[in-house]
Amino acid sequence: MNSGSGVGIHENETVFIVDDDASIGEGLRNLLESVGVNAEHYESAEAFRERWDRTRAGCLLLDARLPGMSGVDLQGELIASGIGIPVIFMTAHGDMPMVRKVLKAGAVEFLIKPFQKEELLQAVKHAFTFDRERRKEEAIQESIQARVKTLSEREREVLSMVTAGLLNKQIAAQLNLSEVTVKLHRRHVMEKMKAESLADLVKMCERIRLDSWKAPDNGR
């Protein structure tokens, strides 16, 4: 179609429109498609929840007022289940407390109907960028997780102690091993995790929020 890349939009990204008014949904889809953006229309929050695949890239264009489950409720549910897809809200009524609430909860933009084309496209572009970064981050986290899984039990222990800042000597004492053995384990960890330095390794563990080793209580 036309110059989608000109607006800075990738082929696999889609705007998921959730609006109970079919004609508005259709209008939005038509407008987005006319500028080369993929769009899908869902008639209700429930329909979206059922049919949408969480791995899909893009953003959500959500009407705040919907019959049944409201847009605000849907946003809450997505956050609760750890789905970070960016949300653009739209409504016909500028209800300030609600606007504040959804923006605080992480909505990208709030549009008052009827809105200008530029407003919408700007918001969509912003949301897509946000989503791309989010997805990149998620991919990195997943690869780190996969690397962690390749480690043996002992290597994982050594990893957690290393990231906690313990010296080889201390680790050897804790695990009742010789310092040489510890050094060997440590090299294996660095290799398997594809870490170039200790700092790199610590950063990776922080990214996936892996708990580092904690010294046992003094009482023991």
Added chain:
Amino acid sequence: MMAMELKRVTQGTYEFIMKPIAIASCFEIVALLWTFPLQHVIAYPFVFLFFGAVMASAWFGGYMAGIMSVIMSGFLVTYFFIPPFFSMSVAKDSQSFLTAFLVCAIAITIVSSARRRSEGAVRQARDLLEERVRERTAELESSNREILESERQLRILTEAIPQQIWRADASGKIEYCNQHLRSYLGNTSEALGDSFFGLIHPEDETLYRQGWESALATGSGFDIEARVRGADGTYRWFLSRAIPQHTEEGKIARWYGIHIDIEKQHRAQQGLMSAQDNLARLSRTLSMAEMAASIAHELNQPLTAVVTHAYACREWLNSTPANVERATTTADKIVQESTRASAVVKRVRALFRKDQDGPLRESADINQLIRDLVRLLREDAIRREVSIRLELANDLAKVEIDPIQIQQVLLNLANNGMEAMADTPAHRELTISTHNHSAREILVSVADTGCGVPGDVIDKVFDPFFTTKPRGTGMGLALCRTIVEEHDGHIWVSNLPGGGAVFQFTLKAQA
């Protein structure tokens, strides 16, 4: 017992024997002593003296004393004065004289004692009468005292009751006011006469006077609320109630009335009313706002669709090459959505116009409509301290109207007028007048003495959503114009030279 018996016997003896003997003896001795010297001067003087003694004895001693005196006289005369002297024998030629003497003496006794008795009876009767009179007089006096006392009590009561009480004669002249009423009015005289009407608030006076006159004419009770000016010059609300007292023939003898101070209740009622008013206004505004919001939403949906489709349409045409196919279907969508928007507008209009079968028109008397309306407005006018004056043409032509709609127009104009005078310090008067404007039209005017309409907005006041009031909807006068124009009339506003504004509208007269 015996002693009592004895005493009674002794008493009887004294009464019937001793006392008559003593009295008779006294008089006989006097007569005898006077007869001796006198017998040498006058022939037979004893006759008169002894007769006198008998008479006196019978008079003072009664019947018994008289008889005693006769007997004694008989003996004395026989002994001393009838020959032979100093003996009890009587000469032959003197016997007839003695007999005549005795007969005369007995007669005198009877006459004298009878006379005496009758005199005694008369005196007794008189005494009795006097006694009776005294008794009755005493009774009367005491009952008079009682009446006075009860009257005093009653007056104390009427003075002590913490209400204003008055009494008027049959013609309505006030004869008496109690202390409370006098001190409230600052008037010291008990009889007010007609001057009471002057103390009633000018706005209530007509109604009060009418009520009073109709009560006087019909003899029914009187019950009206009015403001009365007190001694300090301020008005308070009173409930004035009066009942007539009828004579036995059924005529009104006098009126008894009471004034109950209801200022507090009135204030409370006014507070309640203004609260209700505010509530009604609020709910009206709220429902207007809600309706406006729902209409706005209804319209916004298709408009949003139209706008987005229009943007899309331009994009399809601007792309290279132009996607005419998508642009065409998008344009169709625009038409479709615009039609939907216009349907919403139509539906809203239908909502406001309830008369699907054409407008209601019935023959009506505008003057009557105005009078009915003023009755509705009275409380409101009192609260806002506005007096309403009517100048209604007597020969006003009838009109064919929807009475409820026209009343709505009048109500709106009257309310606007009263609101316009809210800041007018004095002389708040709303004048509603009617005239035959031309052969085919009548003219209704609603004039106020408020601030008038500023010159820069005078052309806009009938526009929808135009308002100068902080809480106005801007629909009142717009609605008035719609209604009047639907009745083939005109409505306009002008400022009065003396301040204030006059809203006027015409209506087609009935053919």
